[in-house]
Amino acid sequence: MDIGERKKRILKAIVENYVETAEPVGSKAICVNLGLSSATIRNEMAELTQMGLLEQPHTSAGRIPSAKGYRIYVNDLMNRQRLSLEETMEINRALNLRIQQLDTLIQRAGTLLSELTSYPAYALTQGKKNNVINRFDFIYVDRFTVIVVLMLDGDDVRNRLMHFPGGLDETFVRKLSTVFNAAFTGITAEDIDETLILSCERACMDNTGVVAAIAGFAISVLDESSPNHAFLSGASHILNHPEYRNPDRAQRLLNYLTGSDMLLRLPDPDEVGKEPKIIIGPENVSKELSDSSVVVASYELGSEMRGIIGVVGPTRMDYGRVAAHLSYIARELRRLFIGSDLPPPPPNLEEGKPRKE
């Protein structure tokens, strides 16, 4: 859409004024900044309204930007903001704490994003599907107890302590190790069936269900090893914004955000670039968000984990500010991961050597 230079300046002024005040913007409010009389602005406003970039709540009120107006603002008019030194310092400080779990890091990033922007933030982790078993190890604890250690693709390691009231001896456990490593490595959940388990039982000469129990553990690990989590932070922030002073509207959004199927509705990391993507009001696919906006970016932590992180707020959102924060946090996540002296493939979500700090 090609609109004149002056119209752009007016639209920009209206958006920024409205974002700040949450009140419809009248012609007088912006005429001083633009060096034009209010009448001129009114004429332009009328045209911008005709073009669908502005809306008028009622005849004698000022204008507010439409979704289309925001879109043009975001695409062409918005100043790319940079964070102040203090802000970047704050982010660094909050994220650089010794983090044990990648999950926790992401959750903290979400909380931080929410605190900095005063909007609810969500962070989605999408664990890599390490659905291939690389090796089995069995630790013989005592006659009734064995620890089964399963190594998966992506250097993920899982264990389970298992009790077998029937008792078993070390020779049998060694046998188990041989058999399972031969039969169960390089396979996926679908490959494990009755036949495979039966053949293992025969190979181990087991009729006590030990083999079946271990196979069950393997299946459950393969099944659960796409640990998608969604973290929501600062949901109550929406109550600060006048558009959600209406409790019903606030509740609708809150319900949507905390709904159990949230995970399914979040965009796929593939669809979201590393740079913040801004989705304005009706551009959202889910109608519950049709009067809210979303700013979202994807992150990737090595081969281990990826996901998206973003904020949700009213369409009247300070997109520039939010995008700047989000962009910085996403970049920082990446840097933290690559820049840390983690060994390249991070062992089981934690670092292998103490980190220098």
Place this chain on the structure above:
Amino acid sequence: MDIGERKKRILKAIVENYVETAEPVGSKAICVNLGLSSATIRNEMAELTQMGLLEQPHTSAGRIPSAKGYRIYVNDLMNRQRLSLEETMEINRALNLRIQQLDTLIQRAGTLLSELTSYPAYALTQGKKNNVINRFDFIYVDRFTVIVVLMLDGDDVRNRLMHFPGGLDETFVRKLSTVFNAAFTGITAEDIDETLILSCERACMDNTGVVAAIAGFAISVLDESSPNHAFLSGASHILNHPEYRNPDRAQRLLNYLTGSDMLLRLPDPDEVGKEPKIIIGPENVSKELSDSSVVVASYELGSEMRGIIGVVGPTRMDYGRVAAHLSYIARELRRLFIGSDLPPPPPNLEEGKPRKE
């Protein structure tokens, strides 16, 4: 406090009417049910007000129960409610799904409680502090990679895959195993200090930091092994209740409930019995809850995990109904745990043998 029989009946009627309608209760509203004239009720009401069991928002309004009034209602007057068959069935259905993680089970119980009562529910898990190491095992993967498996008290097992770019051979790993099992078992986080690590390094003849890295892992496991989690469900339910239609008040409670220090402020399971404990308005220690009530019970899942589960809502809460639900869910959690054919000490949060279903 000894109040007359008739006053009790009146108080009970007022509480129940108020819980239902959320409106101050006038003398006429309850006179038919009690078979007394409104004037008589008025006289009694005046006395109950004098005694501090009722309150009057303003002169020409009805009465609402005071915190003291609720307390007497809860202690003496409330009918113990039982759940309907459908309700118990619903609970059973929701909880009996195949649960992999105890954490998930508790979280689901919280969500269920929230859905059934229409109040926010929180569930706190307080993992047993297994802060003693029982044994070390080392699995030699390749020249640069070792999996360290740590067995803790309470049959908890942790592992970590570690990369050592310097490389190490199998003999050295066996040495590590001997040394660590000798020096590091039966100790707590405080026992691990520079001296201990140095002596291990000497014993292993290690100057590459491998020993230090493994000790670091041990410390981090000991530190983090009190996995307390707090789950909050259905927070947005509060917006349904007229007392929280005021967004500021709603936000205050929401902020409190989602605040990061929530864990610290929840009562200790020891202080809470298995039967629902009802804490009314100002009886709450934290002033943020002074106009809200809490109904809470503790649960215990074997030696593995315990915690509390409860709901938060306005003082005008249907205590009988909430207590009935909470009581049933807490009992069901216990039954699920004991009744399942988990081996008595459940191995690492999961079952050791496939469960019959």
Place this chain on the structure above:
DNA sequence: GGTTAGCACTCGCACGGCAAGAGTGCTAAC
């Protein structure tokens, strides 16, 4: 003496009218 009918009184609340203020669209002059 406890209970009840009656009545005056209080107070919150919803309603309607009114004035003020903000903002517009249009016209005419620059």
Place this chain on the structure above:
DNA sequence: GTTAGCACTCTTGCCGTGCGAGTGCTAACC
């Protein structure tokens, strides 16, 4: 093309009013 001026519209806050719910008190009643 720009701007000053003006009539018009519409919201908002305010005030007074009437209504209704509910009370407290008194006097009669059982």
